[in-house]
Amino acid sequence: MAGAQAGSTRPMGSGLLKQIALFGGGLLVALLLDFTLDKAISDSSIRQLLMMAACNILVALSLNVINGMAGQFSIGHAGFLGLGGYSAAVVSANLHEALGGGEATFGKSFIVVPVSLLVAALLSGIAGLFVGLPSLRLKGDYLAIVTLGFSEIFRLVIATAQIGDKETIAHAWSSAGSPRGFVHAISVMITSLGGQNGYAGPKDAGVPLYAGPFWVVGLAFVLGVVAWRLKFSGWGRALRALREDEIAAAAVGVDPTRYKVTSFVISAVGAGIAGGLMAMNRDGTPIVQPDSYNFQASFDAITMVILGGSGSVTGAAIGGVFVTFTVKAIELLQSTSAVQALKQRFESLDLNALRMIIYAAVLIALMIVRPEGLLGERELFQKKAPSPAKAK
Amino acid sequence: MDLTLKNVTKNFGGLRAVGDVSFTVPDRSIYGLIGPNGAGKTTVFNLVTGVYKHDEGSIHLGKTDLRPLKPAEIARAGIARTFQNIRLFGQLTVIENLLVACEIDKKASLLSSVLRTKVHYEDESSMRDRALELLGVFDLAHTAEEPSTSLSYGNQRRLEIARAMMLKPKVLLLDEPAAGMNYGEAEGLKKQIRWLRDTFDLTVVLVEHNMQVVMGVCEEIHVLDHGETIAHGTPDQIRNDPAVLAAYLGEEADGTATLASDADAKAPSAKGDEASAKEPGAKGDEASTKGDEASAKGDEASAKGDEASAKDAKGDERGGKAGEGSS
Numbered sequence A: 001m002a003g004a005q006a007g008s009t010r011p012m013g014s015g016l017l018k019q020i021a022l023f024g025g026g027l028l029v030a031l032l033l034d035f036t037l038d039k040a041i042s043d044s045s046i047r048q049l050l051m052m053a054a055c056n057i058l059v060a061l062s063l064n065v066i067n068g069m070a071g072q073f074s075i076g077h078a079g080f081l082g083l084g085g086y087s088a089a090v091v092s093a094n095l096h097e098a099l100g101g102g103e104a105t106f107g108k109s110f111i112v113v114p115v116s117l118l119v120a121a122l123l124s125g126i127a128g129l130f131v132g133l134p135s136l137r138l139k140g141d142y143l144a145i146v147t148l149g150f151s152e153i154f155r156l157v158i159a160t161a162q163i164g165d166k167e168t169i170a171h172a173w174s175s176a177g178s179p180r181g182f183v184h185a186i187s188v189m190i191t192s193l194g195g196q197n198g199y200a201g202p203k204d205a206g207v208p209l210y211a212g213p214f215w216v217v218g219l220a221f222v223l224g225v226v227a228w229r230l231k232f233s234g235w236g237r238a239l240r241a242l243r244e245d246e247i248a249a250a251a252v253g254v255d256p257t258r259y260k261v262t263s264f265v266i267s268a269v270g271a272g273i274a275g276g277l278m279a280m281n282r283d284g285t286p287i288v289q290p291d292s293y294n295f296q297a298s299f300d301a302i303t304m305v306i307l308g309g310s311g312s313v314t315g316a317a318i319g320g321v322f323v324t325f326t327v328k329a330i331e332l333l334q335s336t337s338a339v340q341a342l343k344q345r346f347e348s349l350d351l352n353a354l355r356m357i358i359y360a361a362v363l364i365a366l367m368i369v370r371p372e373g374l375l376g377e378r379e380l381f382q383k384k385a386p387s388p389a390k391a392k
Numbered sequence B: 001m002d003l004t005l006k007n008v009t010k011n012f013g014g015l016r017a018v019g020d021v022s023f024t025v026p027d028r029s030i031y032g033l034i035g036p037n038g039a040g041k042t043t044v045f046n047l048v049t050g051v052y053k054h055d056e057g058s059i060h061l062g063k064t065d066l067r068p069l070k071p072a073e074i075a076r077a078g079i080a081r082t083f084q085n086i087r088l089f090g091q092l093t094v095i096e097n098l099l100v101a102c103e104i105d106k107k108a109s110l111l112s113s114v115l116r117t118k119v120h121y122e123d124e125s126s127m128r129d130r131a132l133e134l135l136g137v138f139d140l141a142h143t144a145e146e147p148s149t150s151l152s153y154g155n156q157r158r159l160e161i162a163r164a165m166m167l168k169p170k171v172l173l174l175d176e177p178a179a180g181m182n183y184g185e186a187e188g189l190k191k192q193i194r195w196l197r198d199t200f201d202l203t204v205v206l207v208e209h210n211m212q213v214v215m216g217v218c219e220e221i222h223v224l225d226h227g228e229t230i231a232h233g234t235p236d237q238i239r240n241d242p243a244v245l246a247a248y249l250g251e252e253a254d255g256t257a258t259l260a261s262d263a264d265a266k267a268p269s270a271k272g273d274e275a276s277a278k279e280p281g282a283k284g285d286e287a288s289t290k291g292d293e294a295s296a297k298g299d300e301a302s303a304k305g306d307e308a309s310a311k312d313a314k315g316d317e318r319g320g321k322a323g324e325g326s327s
Helices: A015-040 A044-069 A077-098 A106-136 A140-159 A169-174 A179-191 A213-231 A234-244 A246-251 A256-280 A295-308 A313-334 A337-345 A351-369 B041-048 B071-077 B094-100 B110-114 B118-137 B153-165 B183-200 B211-217 B235-239 B242-249 B253-278 B283-304 B306-326
Strands: B003-012 B015-025 B030-034 B056-061 B079-081 B171-175 B203-207 B220-225 B228-233
Touching: A015 A044, A015 A213, A044 A077, A044 A213, A044 A234, A044 A256, A044 A295, A044 A313, A077 A106, A077 A140, A077 A256, A077 A295, A106 A140, A106 A213, A106 A256, A140 A295, A169 A179, A213 A234, A213 A256, A213 A313, A213 B110, A234 A246, A234 A256, A234 B094, A234 B110, A234 B118, A246 A256, A246 B071, A295 A313, A295 A351, A313 A351, A337 A351, B003 B041, B015 B041, B015 B056, B015 B220, B015 B228, B030 B041, B030 B183, B030 B211, B041 B171, B041 B203, B071 B079, B079 B153, B094 B118, B094 B153, B110 B118, B118 B153, B153 B171, B153 B183, B183 B203, B183 B211, B203 B211, B211 B235, B220 B235, B220 B242, B228 B235, B228 B242
Parallel strands: B030 B203, B030 B220, B079 B171, B171 B203
Antiparallel strands: B003 B015, B003 B056, B220 B228
């Protein structure tokens, strides 16, 4: 139990050197992965799985800020992921065209990926601010409905856009003087996202897949460190105190408004980056579709956080990996000969439904064995805090 | 800094929880706020700390109007409190509970915390030092890294006071700090309250049912009943106030009258003693003399009649119940 303070009271000294070693080391490993992963693992589906796991770590880490640390129950994380995914897809595709198209090279990724992710993070963050504001007055179920509403509105606005209208965005904006024209221009922009069919770049050439292992694994590592440091800082402490008792926290000078809204924004920014990386994932599909951001996606994110242990950074990371692999393992199970034989015997058997049953069973079993999640609020690799005597 | 309430009124729907209450807590005094259950004492605390906003009247700390301030801002302005039903941050360790109260004088920004700059480490270590020092004062240093819920009831109460003290408050509001404490612990609490006032130069306002503590430590007492002021004065005046006795024990046509007249006769002499005890000597002496005086008074009170001791017993019983509830 001891030592929730780990990581915040390390002795001073070669701080800068340590930082460089930490981040440099992490990024170097990611860089090596970028060049060797294709050769080391020839099966693209396994590569895809590993990249997906890294993305899901980011999904879980970002949701953990709001659901785990702040104790606000958001079930609309997919909305932020989607906003990040679509923004990154649009920005990267257009930037790719502007750079002359062609192959998505590693060199060009240093221009495209940062810019796309910055836009994704910014837009998601702004959305986080607006969704966070009602959290000041709402709690529990009511807040959950607001977040769910946000994510469903986002998804349905895109999915139900009337496609087939070939008016260009530039043309629509040129006649956007009146309020009516303005609304029209906005709707043309949304329409250009491809509706239910998904968005695949301005010329339907596909979203350029710039985010190789360097970006995905590297950012998972860097943002993991950031999440850890947020938790073990005064800010994280105040946020957890707020979760435990809002009145008492306010009575010791912690302003609930400020902390709740910032936690929403930080969580949304993280989700924006995660969604952006998923959209540009080198081993993913070159298209973003509204259905990837349905309630199931939000629910998977919640599962990751709760399975790993609400409030635990390393727990969220483990949860992200665990859920990714469990889903994949069940998929693999589907193609085994025994299951296929069963399918032939019973024609009406729906294998997808079977998958959900097994998934649910695994979750229920885990919740019975460890109701507080794999780690609870504890962390792996947590240093023991210095004993009081030593600290004095 | 004086804490001044002027004609403060608070209604909950049709219920007048606090009606037209005015009092001034002098700087560096120990002030008692008593009254039967439901009298509105805790509501007054909630109004002062901004949990509720008063409908009429004004509350000032020094010259600062507290009405427009949010609870967190009032805490920053220098008013710290504890809660009747202990409100600790359960999942946090003992020392983390104290560190949360440092947020207001933290120098490191969120960004510098993420980058783990020198400012962040300096901040953390100076805050930890202060927290450990305070834990030492409250004899909790050895529990620093334990989860706060693992502490015993009495220690949790003390931790709440320690947490409030982290704010370096000018005014400390204690809501039933002696609930669930036995005689010895309550005596210890009395000493601690005086020590806090003298050491940290602050004003203490006390809501308490335990008369041993209230009469022993408070210099001035304000009595509420049904949200309204029924009496105000020194412990001796309050002890013998007919309205107070009636509120606590119920009215008895002749019984109350005789007791009151009895008490009136005794009051002046007791007051005189107190004044003479106050005159000589340094602060420390004063505190110790007062303590003796208080215990002597306690004896006197029990000798005074069944009613007085019944009052004490009532307080104890309540405390006992609270203790059972928590354990």
